[in-house]
Amino acid sequence: xxxxxxxxxxYALPRASRELIKAYVTEVxxxxxxxxxxxxxxxxxVYFLKSGIVRAYADHGDSQITxxxxxxxxxxxxxxSYVNNRPGYESIDLxxxxxxxxxxxxxxxxxxxxxxxxANWGRKFAESELIKTEERMISRHLGTAVERYRRFLSQxxxxxxxxxxxxxxxxxxxxxxxxxRIRAEIR
Amino acid sequence: xxxxxxxxxxYALPRASRELIKAYVTEVxxxxxxxxxxxxxxxxxVYFLKSGIVRAYADHGDSQITxxxxxxxxxxxxxxSYVNNRPGYESIDLxxxxxxxxxxxxxxxxxxxxxxxxANWGRKFAESELIKTEERMISRHLGTAVERYRRFLSQxxxxxxxxxxxxxxxxxxxxxxxxxRIRAEIR
DNA sequence: CCTGCTTTTTATCATTTGTAAAAAAATGTC
DNA sequence: GACATTTTTTTACAAATGATAAAAAGCAGG
Numbered sequence: 373x374x375x376x377x378x379x380x381x382x383y384a385l386p387r388a389s390r391e392l393i394k395a396y397v398t399e400v401x402x403x404x405x406x407x408x409x410x411x412x413x414x415x416x417x418v419y420f421l422k423s424g425i426v427r428a429y430a431d432h433g434d435s436q437i438t439x440x441x442x443x444x445x446x447x448x449x450x451x452x453s454y455v456n457n458r459p460g461y462e463s464i465d466l467x468x469x470x471x472x473x474x475x476x477x478x479x480x481x482x483x484x485x486x487x488x489x490x491a492n493w494g495r496k497f498a499e500s501e502l503i504k505t506e507e508r509m510i511s512r513h514l515g516t517a518v519e520r521y522r523r524f525l526s527q528x529x530x531x532x533x534x535x536x537x538x539x540x541x542x543x544x545x546x547x548x549x550x551x552x553r554i555r556a557e558i559r
Numbered sequence: 560x561x562x563x564x565x566x567x568x569x570y571a572l573p574r575a576s577r578e579l580i581k582a583y584v585t586e587v588x589x590x591x592x593x594x595x596x597x598x599x600x601x602x603x604x605v606y607f608l609k610s611g612i613v614r615a616y617a618d619h620g621d622s623q624i625t626x627x628x629x630x631x632x633x634x635x636x637x638x639x640s641y642v643n644n645r646p647g648y649e650s651i652d653l654x655x656x657x658x659x660x661x662x663x664x665x666x667x668x669x670x671x672x673x674x675x676x677x678a679n680w681g682r683k684f685a686e687s688e689l690i691k692t693e694e695r696m697i698s699r700h701l702g703t704a705v706e707r708y709r710r711f712l713s714q715x716x717x718x719x720x721x722x723x724x725x726x727x728x729x730x731x732x733x734x735x736x737x738x739x740r741i742r743a744e745i746r
Numbered sequence: 747c748c749t750g751c752t753t754t755t756t757a758t759c760a761t762t763t764g765t766a767a768a769a770a771a772a773t774g775t776c
Numbered sequence: 777g778a779c780a781t782t783t784t785t786t787t788a789c790a791a792a793t794g795a796t797a798a799a800a801a802g803c804a805g806g
Contacts, residue, residue: 430697437700451693455686461697484679491678492671498685499642502692506638509696510617510648513624513732517763536783545700550763552785704793724754737793739755 373445375473378420381445383496389489396479401471408472409450409464414457417474419448424470425534428462429542438542440508441467441531447501448472455498467535517546521554560632562660565607568632570683576676583666588658595659596637596651601644604661606635611657612721615649616729625729627695628654628715628722634688635659642685654722704733708741 375397379390399422402408409415411431421444428440439462442448452460454477483490511523521544525532532540541551562584566577586609589595596602598618608631615627626649629635639647641664670677698710708731712719719727728738 430701432701437697439697439700451690455690461694484682485675488672488675488678491675491682495671495678495682495685498682498689502685502689503638503642505689505692505696507648509692509699510624510626512696512699513626514617514619537785538783547764548784549765549786553763556785723752734794735754736756736795740793743755 373422375420375422378445378473379493382500383493385489385493389487389493392483392487393475393480393490393493396483397473397475399471400474401469402466404466404469406470407463407465408448409460409462411461411463412459413450414459415450415453416477418454418477418480420473421446421448422471422473424466424468424472425531426464426466426470427535427539428464429539430461431463436542438539441528441535441539441543443531447497451501453477467539512545517544517550518554518558520544521551522558560609562607562609565632565660566680569687570680572676572680576674576680579670579674580662580667580677580680583670584660584662586658587661588656589653591653591656593657594650594652595635596647596649598648598650599646600637601646602637602640603664605641605664605667607660608633608635609658609660611653611655611659612718613651613653613657614722614726615651617648618650623729625726628718628726628730630718634684638688640664654726699732704731704737705741705745707731708738709745 375394376390379385379393385393400419408419408426409428421442423444425444426442426446426448427438428442429436429438448464450460450462450464452458480494484494485491512520514520515523524540524544537551537555538548541548544551546554562581563577566572566580572580587606595606595613596615608629610631612631613629613633613635614625615629616623616625635651637647637649637651639645667681671681672678699707701707702710711727711731724738724742725735728735731738733741
């Protein structure tokens with residue numbers, strides 16, 4: 373997915389402001405399995421997923437809880453690093469080989485203070501992440517495991533083919549065994 | 560809680576910008592039980608809780624799921640209204656008599672486009688809500704019901720005295736009966 | 747201080763979900 | 777195509793949670 377499209381989907385920027393941002397963006401490629409964001413470390417870059425799939429998870433004892441799955445166009449960030457310059461809870465790893473756009477947070481922060489359009493772009497960026505996060509949270513509260521799986525199925529049928537069911541189960545808040553049972557019942 | 564403090568906790572504004580916002584803010588009082596945000600309706604104001612407690616919930620069949628409890632200083636908004644001018648999932652009602660600051664979203668939006676400091680304030684506002692929402696979401700994923708209750712207990716001991724346990728149970732993702740069992744076991 | 751109403755706890759039973767281990771299926775590599 | 781590895785499903789049993797109903801406790805208004 374093209375960078376211009378990603379930037380503009382968040383907030384329509386004047387050409388000059390968009391070019392200002394793009395001057396600081398570079399492209400990087402990482403292989404499947406690479407951990408791009410490390411929990412408990414401050415991450416100094418923001419990424420946008422050009423292609424591929426990633427997942428965010430939190431370690432909990434000897435297991436991991438997957439709480440976000442991102443695909444092409446999605447921002448890949450350590451929220452707490454981005455917002456507070458503090459270590460975050462989440463690790464993010466790549467479920468496929470991925471190409472990402474990246475920009476140093478330092479550069480972005482500077483642009484926020486220089487250009488009101490970019491400041492409003494940053495506002496819209498946070499707002500759209502906020503909406504998505506709230507939606508995800510409410511969705512996870514609502515309904516039984518079966519309903520949540522059905523919802524996932526209808527909203528992200530593509531992910532079902534590309535993401536191991538163990539991660540999807542964790543995302544839905546159940547065990548892989550439980551998810552397997554649900555899938556068997558529905559069929 | 561004073562409006563200046565609430566505004567500045569989000570982002571330190573120059574005096575002039577802060578006065579610009581305050582010119583549009585008024586104070587309102589509502590009684591316990593009043594529903595201030597209605598699900599599936601577009602809400603055209605943003606509120607900040609000067610005093611009291613509120614809860615956000617989503618209707619689900621014949622029951623309600625409480626997914627947020629806000630106390631003094633907290634912003635009270637319909638996310639989807641604020642961000643997208645669209646009806647939201649959540650209703651918010653008052654658990655105590657409350658005093659709130661309020662500003663029309665229309666006025667705030669205009670200020671965002673006029674004043675870069677206010678634009679960045681708006682960015683920080685969304686970002687801080689984002690962090691809190693993510694934290695809440697992850698926290699709800701993590702651990703058993705007992706652990707989640709213990710976490711709630713240590714993070715918001717005051718709310719335990721002021722919020723009916725039924726709402727807290729729903730917030731933790733369990734039934735009131737389950738919560739009661741947990742409380743009995745811990746003692 | 748009593749009365750009625752709401753909230754919380756307790757008890758019982760049915761159901762769901764988790765754990766652990768093994769079998770089956772799918773995937774990738776040589 | 778055969779092997780090793782990973783992923784998914786299945787099974788059996790244990791533990792946790794939900795539903796329902798009833799008792800107990802707490803609280804507000806007169």
